[in-house]
Amino acid sequence: MSQWVAWVAGVVACAFLPALPGPWGMGLAASVAAAVVVGCRGRPWLRQAAVCALVLLLGLGYAALRAQWRLEQSLPPAWWQKPVELVATVRGLPDPGEYGVRLTLEVEKTLTPGVALPERVQLHDYQRRDWTPGSRWQLSARFKPRRGSANAFGFDAERWLWSEGLLASGSAGKPRQRLPDRNDLMAWVDRWRGAQVARIERALGAGRESALVAALTVGAQQRIAREDWQLFAATGLTHIVSVSGLHITMLAALVAWMGTRLVRRVPGLRAPRVATAMLALSAAALYSLLAGFTVPTQRTLFMLATGSACLLWRRQLSPFQAWWLALTLVLLLDPFAALTPGLWLSFGLVAALMLSSLARRQPPVGWRAAASGQW
Incomplete structure (x- = not known):
């Protein structure tokens, strides 16, 4: 079990480091630990400690490698706030907020030459248009730096976007063209979830009750008002509303x-x-x-x-x-x-x-x- 603990410690350490560890330093430390494992056969406690150190370094290196792969998918700063044409599919359920619709897109193709978008992006549509779950679109978008407000007691938007794999966020442009819908499994599931939310709203009406029932049944939390979320947080009921x-x-x-x-x-x-x-x-x-x-x-x-x-x-x-x-x-x-x-x-x-x-x-x-x- 000590090896599992060491692996977890290595992965967690990488998540909270201010910068990714260098490959040369990681390789040197792993070589020293491996040499101790091979050379200390007569001292079980030292050999066990070296094994744990080697596993910790493996966990740290694995997490750093995954983080480096994710960093390489980020949108270069040269394309921030510039229009980018793309073909993408709506994933999940769009979130109709106070200032517009927030949605997650799976990028299928980037039409603007010289741009490589990450696999998943988040867009805000301030025109409040309809985005059917599982639908495909050719649209234009402007992306912004992935960052949030520096508040130790507030919501860390940059950390949340990183953990969700949303490596670019921005706003959807006015021109868009609908393409034939995707027919894969997740697109079918998203369309089914959207149909259930619409069915609940037809039965109960658009309000607090239908938003709560939709969240409890198919995990559609998008229509719960901010005041209700504050009430759930104050009473310790947030985990009950979220399907987890x-x-x-x-x-x-x-x-x-x-x-x-x-x-x-x-x-x-x-x-x-x-x-x-x-x-x-x-x-x-x-x-x-x-x-x-x-x-x-x-x-x-x-x-x-x-x-x-x-x-x-x-x-x-x-x-x-x-x-x-x-x-x-x-x-x-x-x-x-x-x-x-x-x-x-x-x-x-x-x-x-x-x-x-x-x-x-x-x-x-x-x-x-x-x-x-x-x-």
Whole structure:
């Protein structure tokens, strides 16, 4: 488990460094650690420390390499505030805000010579036009530097854009031409989500109730007013409104509970626990997809997949071993998740719940366990 801890420490260290480490210094440090591993066979403690140092450097180098790849996709400063023609697909659900519509686009092609846009960009349409989810457009846009206000207690826009992979943001121009829609899986899911939001608004009307129901069902938080978000934050209910780990885990647990009772009725089933785990994981994956497959839902799905993999491999892990393994895999798939508060809140809450019952001969059960967990 010490190697997992070292890997996580390396990835997290890269996320908070003021600059990316140089390749020469990283290579020299890794060579020294590898030499210590090879040469200190008679000293187990020194060899173990060198192995952890080598794994930490590997995690640091991996995160730095991923960050360097992402930096290379950024729009050069020479093209800031200049019109750029592109062909792109609307991903997710557009956000009709107070000053315009905010939307995420997946760039298919850049038509302006000499410009290479990143794969995903964020645009604001101050003309409040309709952008159908999954639709393709040829349009013009002007991009601006990726930065936000320097306020230690406010929202860090630059960090959020980086963690979401939105390496360019700007405003959509007036001319646009609609092209044939995309027909891939995510485009179909986005159109289905948009249709459900419209159906909810037809049934309940455009207001607070329909915005809340849409957020709880398909993860469409775009229509919740700022005053309501402030109310949720003041009462500690923000995590309930957002479709993330709590909702997906509850659905997976419900499907696992139902699957346990179903597989018992199947004669000759050799691995009922594996079948139940696969049913729960499939339900979590489907719900994550219908909720937009956002970054929080992806992390939750990765954590549940870790537990399912342990069942498939028939490996018995302690709770904290499973915790560290899940965190290691999440940072392996998305090292920039270390910049988001949601990662540390979710993993920190699970760690706190495990620590609350650590070293107890008889942990509380039933309503006592629920009450102690809330405390």
